[in-house]
Amino acid sequence: MNPVFKVIQPAGILDSAKGSEFRQEIGEIVENGTNIVLIDFQDVTFMDSSGLGALVLGLKTVRAAGGKLFICSINEQVRMLFELTSMDRVFQIFPNRDEFANAIGSLS
Template sequence: MSPVVKVVQPSGLLDGTKASLVRQEIDEIVANGADVVLIDLQDVTFIDSSGLGALVSALKAVRAAGGKLFICSINAQVRMLFELTSMDRVFQIFSNRDEFNKSVSSAN
């Protein structure tokens, strides 16, 4: 059986306000039975510390529900933040959605 994959695609600045909305959206997706959550950061220009905290919180919630959370399409500035905070070791990051789709389909 294929996993239920849901995509969250925030845009602009991922700060405290927007991050809490993204976190709520992920909570609803998990509550509705998604097995895999992909956060596509293609349209995100910058993430602050509260945005990063919300991503970590979302990861914990998805894992607690038995699911998996992945990230794709991060820009150079966001990648630098992830590397500085070692979040690139916490999250599995794909370069784009196609790479994610290939990985998920080959895992089944």
């Protein structure tokens, strides 16, 4: 079975309002057979604890379906949030999409 890859690129502020949409989008792509999900944070300016909660629930959804979730292009605020909550140990974070592509290519 070939892996099905999808990129989700949220934008702006990832809070409780956007978090539920974000979770729903992850659920839908997993239901459609995607098993490798890349969340590209390039356009996210701020993320609060509810956005982080939505991301964790998204990770659980992807893992429950046997898939993998990766993150790239986080800004300094998001990086600090990940480090303060130790989520940088839970998520595999890449500096950008190119680094992700290189790593995934070397994994297959």
